[in-house]
Amino acid sequence: MPVHILCLILLAIGLAGYFLGRRRALQVAGGNAKLLHSLPAYHGWHVALMATVPALLLLALWLIVQPIYLENRVTGHLPPEMAATPADVSLAMSDIRRLAAGLETAVDAGVLTEEEVRDPAADPAALAATLKPLGVALGTTPTPQVLAAAREYRTTAARLSVARAAAVLAVALIGLIAALRMARVDLWARNRVERAVLGLLILASSVAILTTIGIVWSMLSESLRFFQHYPMADFFFGLTWSPNFKGGSELGFLPLLWGTMYITVIALAVAVPLGLYAAIYLAEYADPRLRAWIKPMIEVIAGIPTVVYGLFALITVGPFLRDYFAQPLGLGNSGSSVLNAGIVIGILNVPFISSLADDIINAVPQSLRDGSLGLGATRSETIRKVVLPAALPGIMGAVLMAASRAIGETMIVVMGAGAAAKLSLNPLEAMTTMTVKIVGQLTGDTDFAAPETLVAFALGMTLFAITLALNVLAVWIVRKYREQYE
Amino acid sequence: MNMNDMRSVERIVNSHAAKIAAQNVQVHYGASQAIRDVSIDILDRTVTAFIGPSGCGKSTFLRCLNRMNDTIPTCRIEGLIRLDGEDIYDRRVDPVTLRAKVGMVFQKPNPFPKSIYDNVAYGPRIHGLVQGKAELDEVVEQSLRKAALWNEVKDRLSAPGTGLSGGQQQRLCIARAVATGPEVLLMDEPCSALDPIATAQVEELIDELRANFSVVIVTHSMQQAARVSQKTAFFHLGNLVEYGDTAQIFTTPQDSRTESYITGRIG
Numbered sequence: 001m002p003v004h005i006l007c008l009i010l011l012a013i014g015l016a017g018y019f020l021g022r023r024r025a026l027q028v029a030g031g032n033a034k035l036l037h038s039l040p041a042y043h044g045w046h047v048a049l050m051a052t053v054p055a056l057l058l059l060a061l062w063l064i065v066q067p068i069y070l071e072n073r074v075t076g077h078l079p080p081e082m083a084a085t086p087a088d089v090s091l092a093m094s095d096i097r098r099l100a101a102g103l104e105t106a107v108d109a110g111v112l113t114e115e116e117v118r119d120p121a122a123d124p125a126a127l128a129a130t131l132k133p134l135g136v137a138l139g140t141t142p143t144p145q146v147l148a149a150a151r152e153y154r155t156t157a158a159r160l161s162v163a164r165a166a167a168v169l170a171v172a173l174i175g176l177i178a179a180l181r182m183a184r185v186d187l188w189a190r191n192r193v194e195r196a197v198l199g200l201l202i203l204a205s206s207v208a209i210l211t212t213i214g215i216v217w218s219m220l221s222e223s224l225r226f227f228q229h230y231p232m233a234d235f236f237f238g239l240t241w242s243p244n245f246k247g248g249s250e251l252g253f254l255p256l257l258w259g260t261m262y263i264t265v266i267a268l269a270v271a272v273p274l275g276l277y278a279a280i281y282l283a284e285y286a287d288p289r290l291r292a293w294i295k296p297m298i299e300v301i302a303g304i305p306t307v308v309y310g311l312f313a314l315i316t317v318g319p320f321l322r323d324y325f326a327q328p329l330g331l332g333n334s335g336s337s338v339l340n341a342g343i344v345i346g347i348l349n350v351p352f353i354s355s356l357a358d359d360i361i362n363a364v365p366q367s368l369r370d371g372s373l374g375l376g377a378t379r380s381e382t383i384r385k386v387v388l389p390a391a392l393p394g395i396m397g398a399v400l401m402a403a404s405r406a407i408g409e410t411m412i413v414v415m416g417a418g419a420a421a422k423l424s425l426n427p428l429e430a431m432t433t434m435t436v437k438i439v440g441q442l443t444g445d446t447d448f449a450a451p452e453t454l455v456a457f458a459l460g461m462t463l464f465a466i467t468l469a470l471n472v473l474a475v476w477i478v479r480k481y482r483e484q485y486e
Numbered sequence: 487m488n489m490n491d492m493r494s495v496e497r498i499v500n501s502h503a504a505k506i507a508a509q510n511v512q513v514h515y516g517a518s519q520a521i522r523d524v525s526i527d528i529l530d531r532t533v534t535a536f537i538g539p540s541g542c543g544k545s546t547f548l549r550c551l552n553r554m555n556d557t558i559p560t561c562r563i564e565g566l567i568r569l570d571g572e573d574i575y576d577r578r579v580d581p582v583t584l585r586a587k588v589g590m591v592f593q594k595p596n597p598f599p600k601s602i603y604d605n606v607a608y609g610p611r612i613h614g615l616v617q618g619k620a621e622l623d624e625v626v627e628q629s630l631r632k633a634a635l636w637n638e639v640k641d642r643l644s645a646p647g648t649g650l651s652g653g654q655q656q657r658l659c660i661a662r663a664v665a666t667g668p669e670v671l672l673m674d675e676p677c678s679a680l681d682p683i684a685t686a687q688v689e690e691l692i693d694e695l696r697a698n699f700s701v702v703i704v705t706h707s708m709q710q711a712a713r714v715s716q717k718t719a720f721f722h723l724g725n726l727v728e729y730g731d732t733a734q735i736f737t738t739p740q741d742s743r744t745e746s747y748i749t750g751r752i753g
Contacts, residue, residue, distance in 0.1 A: 370596065371596040371598065374663070375608060376582050376583065376609065
């Protein structure tokens with residue numbers, strides 16, 4: 001029985017359990033719901049959960065264990081020369097699985113009968129020819145051993161599938177009956193259901209954490225593989241970035257770090273004053289009606305995809321900087337430049353900072369403003385000496401988050417600053433960042449054993465460490481100063 | 487509390503000169519009228535209490551006296567309020583300079599998220615009242631002494647003002663207002679967020695402040711009005727019902743509404 005149908009049946013059992021449980025609870029209370037410790041609906045939920053949760057857990061476990069069991073069983077049929085190394089086994093297994101699935105398709109389509117499939121004397125070449133029109137492409141004509149293994153695979157899988165359905169349904173029914181038998185007036189169904197909900201909440205939060213750990217782990221293991229091929233000191237302190245898939249690459253990360261930092265600093269130099277001043281105007285001076293218009297309009301900027309900003313950098317800001325600054329000043333004649341990408345990323349971050357800072361400034365209690373105004377301070381003095389210092393931790397957090405965004409930006413850098421790694425002070429020269437090189441090293445025809453490809457993971461890991469450090473710094477700053485006015 | 491509620495009977499009003507003279511003041515918030523035709527003379531070096539039920543307009547009227555209502559866009563004020571004979575709503579009067587002369591202490595203690603020293607030094611600094619660190623130190627110490635807080639905080643002037651207890655915070659706010667060198671101190675229910683001990687301390691302080699300032703205090707507590715003030719004004723529904731010596735208001739009120747309020751029948 002396919003898994004999705006099994007799940008649907010479980011759902012139906014759960015639904016039935018809900019109504020049965022509710023009715024049963026009312027029954028044991030003699031129709032008077034007030035006698036029950038928990039509302040009838042909680043009894044319903046209790047039965048539904050008891051019926052479905054253990055069954056679903058069993059199903060999940062089964063789905064993990066079954067392939068492992070199948071593989072062990074089937075590889076026993078393979079001749080030793082086909083199962084010499086783990087790589088050979090995994091290759092043979094993928095052939096077997098494909099063939100087994102092909103036979104299944106053929107039977108379902110009516111091209112082959114069950115007997116023809118089982119026939120041990122069947123010619124593998126003829127079988128392959130029969131399967132081909134059904135869209136089952138086998139790399140090579142299967143050997144008799146593989147065919148036998150595929151047959152074994154198919155029959156065992158079918159048997160296991162029946163066993164799986166039987167076991168899961170049995171567990172569901174046992175749970176249902178046990179829960180119905182538990183129904184008593186003083187059953188704390190509400191507390192039991194709430195514990196189950198708590199479990200769900202814990203599960204949800206652990207998924208997020210486990211995913212992060214998984215990401216770090218996969219990046220870390222690939223990075224370690226990279227450092228087996230390439231010396232760590234050359235990566236972290238090398239001044240040249242020139243990957244070459246034919247060998248002899250120099251993979252120094254400093255030019256990329258320099259480009260990343262240069263662009264981020266320019267972006268923040270644009271975004272922080274503009275965003276902060278806009279926020280101060282909106283929060284402290286703007287008429288509420290005007291604010292109701294301006295704030296959403298600024299936030300619209302945040303909704304524009306970054307690739308559109310990239311176009312803006314490519315065809316407007318870049319040529320403008322080249323024609324009016326770079327060429328007249330003799331600082332180069334490239335349309336792509338650090339300044340170009342930095343300015344456009346800065347504009348991208350203006351609504352981010354202004355919106356966050358506006359909320360933070362609004363959160364400063366009015367009583368502080370009144371206190372300052374009541375002492376004869378002007379509005380401007382009040383903002384500079386009372387409101388901004390009180391809002392500073394939050395504003396710092398917003399700025400650091402904007403910095404993380406600038407560091408991670410890729411599209412605008414490719415279109416605005418180019419893809420050439422360079423160590424230069426000239427802001428009108430093309431440079432590039434770590435994210436651009438990560439994409440660059442992983443696109444196209446790549447060999448996942450070459451250091452030129454694996455370097456992307458080391459870059460990713462370093463980037464992750466940098467942004468993590470920035471976020472930790474932001475959290476620390478916010479925490480250190482948070483209690484100031486509360 | 488073991489305080490003699492009627493001890494104000496023995497007190498004399500120090501001065502008969504009007505510090506603030508209000509004539510026919512009307513205040514509107516949008517379409518609703520909060521203050522109707524209030525005229526009152528507030529005397530120099532005297533504590534004047536504004537009493538009355540919630541929403542009677544006493545706080546609104548208090549905020550007119552230093553133009554704090556200017557910060558509320560919908561608020562409209564008519565009539566004449568003079569400080570030392572000068573119209574404070576005159577076009578030539580800068581509300582900022584006025585507020586330096588007419589200080590304010592709020593209902594909830596609102597120390598700035600700065601050190602105790604910087605809280606008190608805030609006013610002198612923005613108004614350029616002092617030159618040099620020594621003079622500023624002197625002003626801070628004197629203000630904290632006047633607010634009866636010096637002995638409690640002299641060893642931790644650099645600690646944040648928000649770390650003090652509620653009563654200390656309110657006295658810090660009073661010190662902050664005093665440091666600016668005001669002529670009038672407006673207090674909007676300064677003890678409503680304080681416990682009885684802190685309240686007693688602040689009340690004692692108000693009585694001492696009378697030597698230098700004209701103090702106007704809004705309060706919900708009639709005992710407090712009786713304890714600290716020499717003059718009392720009773721507001722009801724935006725009207726100034728009765729204004730006179732505190733002893734007279736509390737013993738022989740002229741208006742039946744005043745009598746009902748102080749005996750607890752309306753409020």
